[in-house]
Amino acid sequence: MPLGILRRIFDNARHPRGPGAGLFLRAMNVCHSPLSKWGLGYLDLVGGGEVLDLGCGGGKNIRRMLKASPRVRVCGLDCSEASVGLSRRLNWKAIQAGRSEIKLGSVERIPWPDGSFDVATAFETVYFWPDWSRNFQEVRRVLRPGGLFLVCNSLVPWEGGQGPGRFWVDLLDLGRAARTDFRALVAGSGFGDVEDHRRGRRGYLLKAYSR
Numbered sequence: 147m148p149l150g151i152l153r154r155i156f157d158n159a160r161h162p163r164g165p166g167a168g169l170f171l172r173a174m175n176v177c178h179s180p181l182s183k184w185g186l187g188y189l190d191l192v193g194g195g196e197v198l199d200l201g202c203g204g205g206k207n208i209r210r211m212l213k214a215s216p217r218v219r220v221c222g223l224d225c226s227e228a229s230v231g232l233s234r235r236l237n238w239k240a241i242q243a244g245r246s247e248i249k250l251g252s253v254e255r256i257p258w259p260d261g262s263f264d265v266a267t268a269f270e271t272v273y274f275w276p277d278w279s280r281n282f283q284e285v286r287r288v289l290r291p292g293g294l295f296l297v298c299n300s301l302v303p304w305e306g307g308q309g310p311g312r313f314w315v316d317l318l319d320l321g322r323a324a325r326t327d328f329r330a331l332v333a334g335s336g337f338g339d340v341e342d343h344r345r346g347r348r349g350y351l352l353k354a355y356s357r
């Protein structure tokens with residue numbers, strides 16, 4: 147298949163839209179599962195709390211977190227109408243029960259008041275955010291003091307886009323993200339106690355707490 151067509155199809159990772167968006171989102175719900183499950187292992191939701199999943203895509207991670215505890219409330223945000231639509235369908239019962247709310251919008255201006263959440267998660271999405279420092283500060287705004295920000299990427303930063311993810315870096319034009327030190331950016335955006343973890347060469351996770 148010509149590279150141009152492949153790029154157009156995979157632009158759905160950046161912003162799912164058009165006739166193939168539903169299928170693409172369902173595929174991401176399945177294909178991202180191993181990474182998501184690994185990342186969610188770093189979250190303790192048993193005691194409850196309010197979570198916001200940023201760039202929630204097809205909504206599978208919202209569902210997983212809702213299942214972790216009946217005391218947890220999990221909201222979602224995505225700038226794609228297709229993502230919001232599928233996330234709402236997948237989590238409809240929880241929405242009806244008041245345990246979830248999924249909104250259309252960008253991380254540039256998160257449509258919730260200051261200090262609304264205990265946890266903010268971002269799975270496979272920060273690469274696409276337009277202005278990392280400002281967007282991370284916006285995440286901090288909606289977190290309560292001491293709230294947790296968890297970023298989970300398949301792209302491992304120290305490989306600079308040269309590792310096993312190189313195909314995706316080229317296809318999705320992620321060169322800038324691959325060269326970016328997200329740990330330093332998060333630390334410089336009002337977060338402390340930043341720690342990072344890796345899943346071999348296939349996963350990178352950042353945990354940081356709002357100050």
Ligand SMILES: C[S@@+](CC[C@H](N)C(=O)[O-])C[C@H]1O[C@@H](n2cnc3c(N)ncnc32)[C@H](O)[C@@H]1O
Nearest residue numbers: 201202203224225226229252253269270271274
């Ligand atoms: C690769 S998908 C990941 C979806 C999901 N988190 C997962 O792990 O399967 C990236 C998602 O981030 C969303 N996204 C990209 N830029 C965004 C922004 N500025 N604000 C909110 N969502 C954004 C896209 O619309 C897309 O649904």
